[in-house]
Amino acid sequence: MHVTAGATRQLVRMRGRSYVAFVFTPEIPIVGWLAEIDATLARSPGFFVGKPVVLDLSALDLSRAAITHLVNNLEERNIRVLGIEGVDADQLTTSMPPLLTGGRSCVITRTETAEKPEAKPKPNSLLLESPVRSGQSIVFTDGDVTVLGSVGSGAEIVAGGSIHVYGTLRGRAMAGVNGNSSARIYCQKIEAELLAIDGYYQTAEEIDASLRNRPAQAWLQGATMKITPLN
Amino acid sequence: MAKVLVVTSGKGGVGKTTSTAALGAALAQSGESVVVIDFDVGLRNLDLVMGAERRVVFDLINVVQGVAKLQQALIRDKRLENLWLLPASQTRDKDALTDEGVGRIIAELRTKFDWVLCDSPAGIERGAMLAMRYADEAVIITNPEVSSVRDSDRIIGMLDSKTVKAEQGERVTKHVLITRYDPARAARGEMLSIDDILEILATPLLGIIPESQDVLRASNVGSPVTLNNAASAPARAYVDAARRLMGETVDMIVPSERRGLMNRLLGRRAA
Numbered sequence: 001m002h003v004t005a006g007a008t009r010q011l012v013r014m015r016g017r018s019y020v021a022f023v024f025t026p027e028i029p030i031v032g033w034l035a036e037i038d039a040t041l042a043r044s045p046g047f048f049v050g051k052p053v054v055l056d057l058s059a060l061d062l063s064r065a066a067i068t069h070l071v072n073n074l075e076e077r078n079i080r081v082l083g084i085e086g087v088d089a090d091q092l093t094t095s096m097p098p099l100l101t102g103g104r105s106c107v108i109t110r111t112e113t114a115e116k117p118e119a120k121p122k123p124n125s126l127l128l129e130s131p132v133r134s135g136q137s138i139v140f141t142d143g144d145v146t147v148l149g150s151v152g153s154g155a156e157i158v159a160g161g162s163i164h165v166y167g168t169l170r171g172r173a174m175a176g177v178n179g180n181s182s183a184r185i186y187c188q189k190i191e192a193e194l195l196a197i198d199g200y201y202q203t204a205e206e207i208d209a210s211l212r213n214r215p216a217q218a219w220l221q222g223a224t225m226k227i228t229p230l231n
Numbered sequence: 232m233a234k235v236l237v238v239t240s241g242k243g244g245v246g247k248t249t250s251t252a253a254l255g256a257a258l259a260q261s262g263e264s265v266v267v268i269d270f271d272v273g274l275r276n277l278d279l280v281m282g283a284e285r286r287v288v289f290d291l292i293n294v295v296q297g298v299a300k301l302q303q304a305l306i307r308d309k310r311l312e313n314l315w316l317l318p319a320s321q322t323r324d325k326d327a328l329t330d331e332g333v334g335r336i337i338a339e340l341r342t343k344f345d346w347v348l349c350d351s352p353a354g355i356e357r358g359a360m361l362a363m364r365y366a367d368e369a370v371i372i373t374n375p376e377v378s379s380v381r382d383s384d385r386i387i388g389m390l391d392s393k394t395v396k397a398e399q400g401e402r403v404t405k406h407v408l409i410t411r412y413d414p415a416r417a418a419r420g421e422m423l424s425i426d427d428i429l430e431i432l433a434t435p436l437l438g439i440i441p442e443s444q445d446v447l448r449a450s451n452v453g454s455p456v457t458l459n460n461a462a463s464a465p466a467r468a469y470v471d472a473a474r475r476l477m478g479e480t481v482d483m484i485v486p487s488e489r490r491g492l493m494n495r496l497l498g499r500r501a502a
Binding site: 130131153155168170 | 355377381382384387388389391430431433
């Protein structure tokens with residue numbers, strides 16, 4: 001019996017854990033202080049959502065009713081008070097947040113802030129709706145570049161992915177610069193000064209003259225660059 | 232509403248100054264009040280082409296630096312009372328130009344004139360940048376040869392990125408003016424064709440000025456070609472271009488020299 005009883009006895013395990021909480025120190029007049037909280041909320045709504053808040057009332061001498069009123073006011077603003085600091089225990093009723101003691105101040109790191117709505121995926125293509133002029137350099141290492149116009153002589157396009165030119169390519173085009181050997185270069189008319197894919201390149205002189213002024217594509221076959229007419 | 236128009240090209244010697252003077256005079260002849268500004272500080276020429284070189288007292292740099300008032304530096308043309316010149320300084324260089332100073336002058340000229348024509352220096356440095364900085368419209372002077380066309384392409388790119396209008400998300404209205412065009416040589420394939428130029432630059436055409444001895448003759452006597460010999464082929468082409476700038480629709484033709492019977496006979500014999 002004795003042995004069985006010992007085996008079934010449940011042990012309540014207690015663990016300590018510390019959290020970082022915002023500490024509010026209300027000032028007199030309370031109405032003015034609440035207005036400042038409202039201003040903060042107007043600038044960034046939801047700033048206090050999901051964050052523990054502690055009221056430090058040591059600088060004030062508030063009655064029980066006043067404390068209740070203050071806590072209610074904060075709850076109306078969706079700020080839930082986790083605990084109260086700096087008052088006598090007998091001033092708090094059981095319906096109020098508990099008394100906290102022994103807090104240490106620390107720096108609030110804002111790594112876990114909920115303000116990350118702009119975590120959109122990075123665009124992986126770049127569309128240029130106007131011609132790329134001589135002397136302009138377009139560098140986009142995150143993906144494909146599409147140009148709805150011509151690329152002028154003396155202009156250059158550098159892309160992490162493929163390059164598409166719906167006009168005449170007269171400048172330089174460098175595709176797959178991050179080591180993407182399956183990148184290609186397409187253009188409506190090829191008069192390029194230089195084509196490069198993943199570091200392999202051909203200059204205008206090496207490009208077959210029969211391709212000139214025709215739609216063409218360039219791709220890598222092993223370590224050689226192939227340039228062939230499109231359709 | 233005043234329009235600020237920059238005449239630019241990138242490349243030198245293509246006819247910016249000649250075109251500024253000719254377009255300015257043509258606009259003034261049709262009743263608009265016009266001021267032409269020489270931005271080629273240190274290498275000024277517009278005063279010569281306008282025939283005003285002996286009347287220069289104060290210049291653009293004096294006004295930029297506040298040494299002289301704008302009214303003191305403006306020179307009125309002797310032939311057209313609504314055509315004015317703001318000359319460049321020959322003794323200074325482009326570093327004497329400041330962005331604020333140029334902006335202030337252009338803003339002041341806007342209130343006084345219908346057209347402010349800025350004659351840009353060649354190149355893409357400070358002088359050329361400040362000449363185009365406050366422009367509403369641009370005339371890009373291009374010769375029918377590859378180096379000029381590529382330089383024009385470069386300048387168009389800068390007009391789309393370095394001007395106040397571009398920085399405000401608007402666009403400078405751009406026109407291509409082809410100068411020194413020789414129809415006979417173009418027909419023989421010795422020059423870039425108009426179509427090739429427009430295909431490369433992807434910018435609307437303002438006019439085609441034929442190569443002509445009249446241009447040199449006019450600048451030698453210090454007169455814009457449109458004033459010196461209004462019947463000449465380049466003058467008629469510039470007048471057409473100016474009318475297009477004012478919003479008129481004018482058929483695009485390349486005016487040719489009117490040859491006398493004797494010339495025609497000689498020409499035929501030579502051919």
